[in-house]
Amino acid sequence: MTHDQFGGLTGWDFEGFHNGGDTELWRRLGSKVVTVHHPERGEVTGVRFAVWAPNARSVQVIGDFNWWTGDSLHLVPGSGVWATFIEGLGEGTLYKFRIETADGQWLEKVDPMAKFSEQAPANASIVYESKYIWSDDEWVARRRQAKAHAEPMSIYEVHLGGWRKGKSYLDLAEELVSYVKWQGYTHVEFMPVAEHPFEPSWGYQVTGYFSPTSRFGKPDDLRYLIDRLHQAGIGVIMDWVPGHFPKDDWALGRFDGTALYEHADPRQGEHQDWGTYIFNYGRNEVKSFLVSNALYWIQEFHVDGLRVDAVASMLYLDYSREEGQWVPNEHGGRENLEAIDFLRYVNRHLYEREPGVLMIAEESTSFPGVTKPVHQGGLGFGFKWNMGWMNDSLRYLQLDPVYRQYEHNLLTFAMVYQYSENFILPISHDEVVHGKGSMINKVPQDDWRKFATLRAFYSFMWSFPGKQLLFMGCEFGQRPEFNESVSLEWWVSELWGHGGLQRLFRDLNLTYRANPALYELDNEPEGFSWINADDGGHNALSWVRHDTHGNHVACVTNFSPEPLEDYEIGLPAGGSWEEILNTDAPIYDGSGEYGNLGEVHAVDEPWGHWPARANVTVPPLGSVWLRRASGQ
Template identity: 50%
Template sequence: MRFAVWAPNADRVSVIGDFNDWDAARHPMQVRPEAGIWEIFIPAVEPGALYKFAIRNRDSGEVLTKTDPYGRRFELRPNTAAIVEPPDNYRWQDAEWMEHRRRHPDFWQHQPMSIYEVHLGSWQLDEHGQFLDYRTLAHRLVDHVRALGFTHIELLPITEHPFDGSWGYQTTGYFAPTSRFGSPDDFRYFVDHCHCNGIGVILDWVPAHFPRDEWALARFDGTQLYEHADPRQGEHRDWGTLIFNFGRNEVRSFLLASALYWLETFHLDGLRVDAVASMLYLDYSREDGDWIPNIYGGNENLEAISFLREMNSVTHGEQPGTCVLAEESTSWPQVTRPTYLGGLGFTMKWNMGWMHDTLTYMREDPVHRRYHHDQLTFGMLYAFTENFVLPFSHDEVVHGKGSLLQRMPGDDWQAFANLRLLYAYQFTYPGKKLLFMGCEFAQRHEWSETRGLDWHELCSEYHRGIQQLIADLNALYSSCPALHHYDFDHRGFAWADCHDSDQSVLSYYRYARSEGDRHRDQRDRHNDQGDLQGDRHRDLDGLERDRHSEEGDRHKEKHHDYSLVALNFTPVPRFGYRLGVPQPGFWQERLNSDAACYGGSNLGNGGGVMAEEIPWSGQPYSVSLTLPPLAAVVLVSSSHDDGALGTGD
């Protein structure tokens, strides 16, 4: 077995392990002084052996015992030794999935993407209150996710970490799936089983900071090797963690290797990068005078920006078809735009602004919502500036915030109705979808990593109704092109009426690709084969022409799909509510969140309505609707009829 470690400020490094009685004198390593890398080959070391490094600092003489930063497997906490892992001989069964991913690297742009966010340690426990293993989780999770129609599972960090209460966000093993749930091959089985059942897997990955544990990365060779020496650059005081030195090539290499390792070795379909805002700003969560400006005097972390661009370029280049999602909570521009245009190069970004505005609005008593209508409409001003994911994540159901159900106003009936309305709004609004575990059946209690989800609540009709609604919303989102094809493009959205604040009603259209759009897409693909610089000019010219012709196209071209969404944010039913529609014929009520099967009052439009030749709000036709209390109705034109889901009388 060959061992190697980077420790440029050491004057002695030894491998210690259970194969040499943890004796630092037995296996001293040789140094490559130009690189600061120490290495040794030790014969007869078998897979499963435990090891660490004994590192003596050249200046202080201090001896530190460190685990392997590149370790591929570790002992179960609280033990911290790395484990010698054999070569990867796992026999994957997902060749078809991986080939499709490689051949369709931009599948996510025009396809539905609905993400189920999971903390593996608390999704479900065994009969003794212990963790399930990766293989058991694979089968139970996939069955659950497929039944509800989610397309992807996003895992809170399963990179090795010592403290359960950190949920994995204080990573110490950047190349090792946590041993809490089994071996690396067990995790490969988990991903493999997901792929064989048509489910993608995304990992929450944490390059922004790392914990101070003395046996891990902190002061690795007796100096601030992975972190900055100056605490004004090197500490996250809010979290008690250390910040990577992104200006150091070896540190960048370490993190880039980690990102590629998960995508390549474990076949993961994407990474969700945690706390990107804390990486971008030197003054993130700091007082004046407690941070060091960049060379131009600004607060931008130029080294971190450079790293993120390189990471996104490398991962997309080396692993086509994978996604990198940014948790970025500020108005930093072009997070999801290509690096050659000055962007950061992420595939998608969490829309934190939309999430905060929406939840703030939903907490209002319906009688007051008329005064907060702009919290729903404001988001459309920036909805297409990035490729957005709409997240109701773990962060929204912890730290005293309560569950999503607890944040809804009114009695039990109104709280569940509000939650159904919230989910319908999320699934019909432009952007990919993300929902944290437990939210799919309206768990009443705030989430805690110390216990499993309250699955017993599914004995209640209201909770079962929420779960059925999520399944039906996923089915509608996937089957109706208007609701997903233009998630990132303004061509797929238009207001029907955004001004009815007096009645707290919001309505909009969603469009699928038209014949003209198809020709434009074909032209763009043809241009992609030409000179890149020429493409940029043609794209800009084409975009300008599209803007002028677009409104006319919507009336002249035959669309594959129209959808009309009407949301009533008060408990007052609205009868004879007229909205304009772009074409005649029958408009089917594909979904009504007030349907009896979801626990609602079953008020609705009897399966659909006929458009009348009454112009309304700039449309040549209109429909007269019944809007149920605290409910959403989704109607589609008769040219796209896949059968109704939950509908009211």
């Protein structure tokens, strides 16, 4: 076997793979169009196939080019990788690997490194080479200098198939981009776009980690969508699922007849809740595969960040397990030390390779130091979803207003731990599925109160310390739960209440972005001061947000159906305070009856710990924001 019959690969090429240090594995494994030297005919072009199957007895590539009968791959010496070069093949070639296990069984597997795949229910891998020329150099250069914690971030979470049913990546590059830009969000977050066979899994059960789903077009079409978002000034976050993978017999599971990517012991290797396999994070090749995959989306698709799904399930060996169903770590504890090391590795590596990238943990426990740097003993994420804030605030929202005074601490408690991590406040797809009801149907009483309460709640959320995330459809108060098989109910945005809420979101985003006091010091105690945290009797909360230049925004929210008239608050300075938001305004389908005629005048008389005081009107089930610029 000559070097060129392996398509240019040698055992040396896989040294980094075996020690876990190769983080660009897609350049070596999988299918690739290459040109090699033929001793008689000179340069010849074809496709190199390479797959890791160290325990296989033999491996073949089958495809449309050999009537699915098989061409043999050859073991690259000392690598556990099987490879071959087939002349004359090119882009668009369909293929799979046929693997003979040690006990003589034959398995048909899709390529773990496939860059493109057939549309479900078909599943063959497809040879694909990107020809895309990017136009977002300016965006990527700015990202490298970005200071995400001190910048505005409001994220629109999108399931591409359910936003508008039947739209392709190319359609979305027009329609989704213009809509998100109009709404004023800084980022979109795509639910997983890696290939998955079962649509109701929403992409969280991945069979093609390097393959964007073909449901909406080709990989370069997705590149175009991301490029257009960047050109519109919108960042792109993608959900990434390194916690588990499905058991489909044609995918990663028991890949060469043995537990290759997963733990062999079901107490370590299987998620009982989800019926999936768990990656073996202690295996160097698995670490190389996953870290390469994270870098692949960032480098090859210019994704700006990864939201890592189900981190809690990775951190704990006893996650959702009964006594006796899990194996303690070497110290007898419940922490998954190998997964912790893996998360630190991927976070550190991505931040070093791609400064400005966002690594976001969906982590639902109080595991310490999720967003602390790795060199300080943390996991090294940039942000963490604040699940505590979400659970508490939604519990409060569902209470009849008469009972809210007894649960006031649900809205104030998050400030007790606010500076322990860098938080994102999420109202995600998880809150509007599986019988939980849509956001509007969580709120009690009639439609007027439902919409007013939602407007107050979202202004409370947008002014609270932390970045924001909202699932699609919530911005216009969709009534049914999320269902991936149909479009959002866009027609309701023409109706009273729904349209007003949608217009409020646009103004929330634009006002938020225009006022650094609302975001610059999210993670610093200097950025937030309570005016009154204890007015449960009125269902009212008030605080001031500050920036580093002496600007202030005072935010007062009333979760009672009674207006607060001549409501006294303390403020950091006397003089004129401009009313920059009132959720009861007619444009938002509010009553327009309760406001401050555009401004509030504060007098220099002490109020509590504040040097000035003012009387404000706060609408029933409403919010008011007041701004005082520095130098006034």
